[in-house]
Amino acid sequence: MSVKNLCPCGLGEPYGECCGPLHAGEREAATAEQLMRSRYSAFAVGDADYLLRTWHPKTRPAELDLDPSQRWLRLEILSRTGGGPFDSEGTVDFRALYRLDGATGSLAEHSRFTRRGKAWLYVDGDHD
Template identity: 55%
Template structure:
């Protein structure tokens, strides 16, 4: 049984896997954020691009060799509920990289909007330490 990378559900197939396979849609911006983290962890470029707003979507997702996403921590949510049209999710995504599996963290404030009835990622602002 493969545990879901997002850390919320036990089994990937019953958690973010449902969204990745198109069997369900994210009900909230935070749920979309978690599913996108899982997609990065699984290098699911098609899902990432399909949940990216067309105005800010890149042609490709650049996956970094040797980088392994290990844990997602939702820090703050603003809006982004089932009745909202906009949402903000602040998160910390933890990873390991390099031959010595050096730990690292991506701290970002992401903006989401509801588009054609579903949540999409618009853009994020990376928060740097210090």
């Protein structure tokens, strides 16, 4: 397995076996953390449709324009609460490293998730 085919979410699995099936709508994220990782991967591969589809309708923007020059480098999950297979809500604290215009930066967020039926949805987040 080449590094090129690894999923951007950082779990070390091939994209086609990790976040790829979620992006394609073949299955739902089982936990809030899995949704967080798949959303990070969607940013990394430029899948705005998946990001909008997994955003809670009450907080979802009408459209989402991703900057194709922004390169997402690494995701670090810092902590999580709830968000398991039997929970209805959860939070994930993360840090994402990126490169934009030749400079490296980071985004830290405390993200909130809720479950609707079998699907986890991103509600909103507080940035550090």
